[in-house]
Amino acid sequence: MKRMQLAAVATALVLGFGQAFAATEGVLMLDKQGMVTKAEAMKVFERKYDEMSKARGGKMTPAEFQKFLSEIQKTPLHNFNP
Numbered sequence: 029m030k031r032m033q034l035a036a037v038a039t040a041l042v043l044g045f046g047q048a049f050a051a052t053e054g055v056l057m058l059d060k061q062g063m064v065t066k067a068e069a070m071k072v073f074e075r076k077y078d079e080m081s082k083a084r085g086g087k088m089t090p091a092e093f094q095k096f097l098s099e100i101q102k103t104p105l106h107n108f109n110p
Contacts (some may be wrong), residue, residue, distance in 0.1 A: 053105045064105070072103055 056064050056072050080096050081088045088096060 055104050057106050073100065076100060076103075 057068050059065055059068075076099060077088075077096060078086070079091065080099070084092075
């Protein structure tokens, strides 16, 4: 019985961590000083660019690129250490 309870708790923890990770997808993470690093910004830009340019094999029209820039401006920020 205790083994099943332990397995249930472990599963819940893994799912919780997965949901926490998924919640940060597409979010710019701020470092301990409240700053956005170039590496973090590039991850978000690349992920969004790939998502929006998938239909054209990694390319965008000028209008699609303008939409991309507008979407990037809407990217929420998340403080790493509140």
